[in-house]
Amino acid sequence: MSSDGAGQGAVTGMADRSEPESRTDDDPERSGATDGAETVIESRDLDVFYGDEQALRGIDLTIPEHRVTALIGPSGCGKSTFLRSINRMNDLIDVARVEGDLLFRGKNVYDEDVDPVALRRKIGMVFQKPNPFPKSIRDNVAYGLEVQGKTDDIDERIHTALERAALIDEVEDRLDESGLDLSGGQQQRLCIARAIATDPEVLLMDEPASALDPVATSKVEDLVEELAQEYTVVIVTHNMQQAARISDKTAVFLTGGELVEAGDTNEIFENPEHDRVEDYITGKFG
Numbered sequence: 309m310s311s312d313g314a315g316q317g318a319v320t321g322m323a324d325r326s327e328p329e330s331r332t333d334d335d336p337e338r339s340g341a342t343d344g345a346e347t348v349i350e351s352r353d354l355d356v357f358y359g360d361e362q363a364l365r366g367i368d369l370t371i372p373e374h375r376v377t378a379l380i381g382p383s384g385c386g387k388s389t390f391l392r393s394i395n396r397m398n399d400l401i402d403v404a405r406v407e408g409d410l411l412f413r414g415k416n417v418y419d420e421d422v423d424p425v426a427l428r429r430k431i432g433m434v435f436q437k438p439n440p441f442p443k444s445i446r447d448n449v450a451y452g453l454e455v456q457g458k459t460d461d462i463d464e465r466i467h468t469a470l471e472r473a474a475l476i477d478e479v480e481d482r483l484d485e486s487g488l489d490l491s492g493g494q495q496q497r498l499c500i501a502r503a504i505a506t507d508p509e510v511l512l513m514d515e516p517a518s519a520l521d522p523v524a525t526s527k528v529e530d531l532v533e534e535l536a537q538e539y540t541v542v543i544v545t546h547n548m549q550q551a552a553r554i555s556d557k558t559a560v561f562l563t564g565g566e567l568v569e570a571g572d573t574n575e576i577f578e579n580p581e582h583d584r585v586e587d588y589i590t591g592k593f594g
């Protein structure tokens with residue numbers, strides 16, 4: 309993992325830390341969810357608007373370090389919006405506006421002194437549809453390293469990233485072939501290799517397996533669990549079995565952009581506190 313003191317001061321303007329406030333009894337989060345893990349990301353009373361439409365309402369959520377946190381909920385409830393708020397990808401949407409706090413290691417990522425490009429180096433993203441560059445497999449992984457000037461030992465870094473993305477065995481002999489010639493599942497693992505090559509702390513994944521067949525899905529699921537040993541993973545999924553299988557913590561968003569319940573995945577699936585959550589996870593709606 310990154311050797312820069314767990315990211316403290318690594319992102320321009322991210323040097324200050326504020327102490328998290330203690331939580332109140334009516335917070336949607338349940339005890340034990342983080343299992344003693346340090347909080348890497350915390351939203352406090354986060355609202356997101358697209359023009360006059362409010363997509364997220366007062367979201368309080370903590371993301372534990374080196375765990376997989378799944379964001380689940382019906383279509384349009386704001387899962388992707390929350391994910392994009394974390395590394396300020398919503399900045400790229402003209403009408404998007406954020407209120408409240410989104411803390412990365414205690415520093416609000418929306419403070420004026422935060423450089424979003426530097427932030428995204430620390431918080432990488434993998435999208436629903438595999439989107440390799442129309443370049444060779446090697447160049448796909450090398451791209452971010454070259455942009456950041458991390459070109460010493462570049463072949464070794466590329467190899468390590470492909471190994472961590474569980475792709476090396478399939479591409480070792482064809483690194484100069486186009487990334488677009490890989491299968492969909494391989495392309496997605498290539499995108500994961502690209503995202504981790506620059507050694508981020510957090511990986512945001514927006515339905516990374518939804519465009520893949522069952523075999524490729526299973527490989528990506530195994531990979532996500534492995535990646536959590538080195539990275540903090542936040543994954544949006546529509547697939548509740550997948551959330552139950554691979555996540556440590558689950559946050560349930562429901563229509564209207566509300567976070568209804570968040571906590572230990574087993575507790576959420578086996579014994580949810582809210583009827584609405586139970587109805588959703590048992591398939592009564594959504």
Ligand SMILES: Nc1ncnc2c1ncn2[C@@H]1O[C@H](COP(=O)(O)OP(=O)(O)OP(=O)(O)O)[C@@H](O)[C@H]1O
Nearest residue numbers: 358363381382383384385386387388389390401403
């Ligand atoms: N670029 C945008 N411009 C305007 N409104 C948007 C934009 N992106 C999302 N929205 C709106 O914000 C709300 C939340 O959308 P979001 O994509 O975050 O939900 P989601 O839970 O990820 O949905 P899905 O599961 O279908 O991907 C929806 O009402 C959506 O129409």
